[in-house]
Structure formats: structure tokens, C-alpha cells
Amino acid sequence: MLIESILKQRYSTRAFLDKPVPKETLKQIFASAQLAPSNCNVQPWQACVVSGETKDILKQKFMETLMSGATPNPDFNWYAKYNGIHRERQFGSANALYSTLGIARDDKKARQMAMVRNWQFFDAPHAVFFTMDKYLDIMGAVDLGIYAQTLSLILSEHGLSSCMQGALGQFPDPVREVLNLPQDRGILFGMSFGYADDDALINKTRTERESIDNAVAFFD
């Protein structure tokens, strides 16, 4: 499929069919993603793909963490307080999601419940955690972002859908514990993926983009 068609049809998918992707296909997809570029070819990504029992255990750990009232403690300086136009766009994307679900602006409880779905992987059969050595910081974060988008496009080419999730980097301790990762490994973010449930209301959510007039400057 042409890259432009993939970009036009891709959207953040938040409901999936209960249908795992064959292991061989997963390996093929992740082998292709290895072709992503990185600064000095450092390839800092350490992708951790969770499925089946491991994913279920992690989901349970996340639920326990949330119910304990834990506050997020991401490994990296993730929480940005957006200003101005960025804040407007942030609200725009939240509104697109909640209005599709029929959740009112002041219905905090329903919004929280929708947020919790992140840590249930939106019932996707698989999720990938984008991890790297903590010391890499922003240098590695750039590369992991490029890797994640490369992966997302390859998934689309295989008829698979995904949702990148900063939420999956908010509680890194249960991830390190369940996946037995060393303390110096940081969890930047994650992505749930699988076959989209096309009938799910939440998957009707669409967001807008700025015209290039406000995003690109050409200097001749």
C-alpha cells in the first residue's frame, strides 16, 4: 500500500478484536521495524511485546496500582503542561474522543473510566513497550519516536491497527517487575495493537490537522 494511503487511513484505534496476530507475522513486522533510522545508528530501542498471560498479569498489576491511588512516576520528563494553541489542540483531541463516546465535559468519572482503558490495553491482543537505557534521555526518545511510527505504519500495511500510549509509561515499576527488566531500563511509552473492532463506537473518533500554512515555512 502507498504510504500516503496508509497515513490517510490510520487513526488511533482503541477497541480490538479478540484475535491474536500469528507469531511469525509479529516477527516479520518487528524485523522490518529494525530498519528505522536512529542517531549514529545507535538503535536504542528495546521493544518489549506483551501478549497472552504476560499481558493479562501486567493488566492486573496496572489495575492494582491504579486502585492503590498511586500517582504516575514516569522514568522520563513526560508530563508536559501545554499552553496556547497546543492546549487547544489537546482539548480538541480529548473532545473528539469523549464526544464520540457521548461523555459530557463535566462527567469526570466517565472520563476517568475511559482513561483506565489505557492500562487494560483497550483489550488489544498485544502491546509493545518502548524501552531504552535511562541515561539516553532525549537523544534516545527521538529515536524511539521514529521507531514507534515506523512500527505503526508497518502494522497498518499488515492490516493491523494501533494506539500509541504515553499512559503506558506512567507507571513503569509494574512493567519492570513483570518483565524482569533492570532498574536502569526506562519505559518511555507503549502501544496497543491488533485487529481493529470496526463496530466499536470509540473507533469512530477522528482528529483534525492544522493546514501546512500554520505548520510549515518554506524558505527559498
Ligand SMILES: Cc1cc2nc3c(=O)[nH]c(=O)nc-3n(C[C@H](O)[C@H](O)[C@H](O)COP(=O)(O)O)c2cc1C
Ligand atoms: C507519543 C504519543 C502518546 C499518546 N498517548 C496516548 C494515550 O496515552 N492514550 C490514548 O488514548 N491516545 C494516546 N495517543 C494518541 C493521540 O491522542 C492521537 O495520536 C492524536 O489524538 C491524533 O489522533 P489520531 O492518532 O487518531 O490521528 C498518543 C499518541 C502519541 C503519538
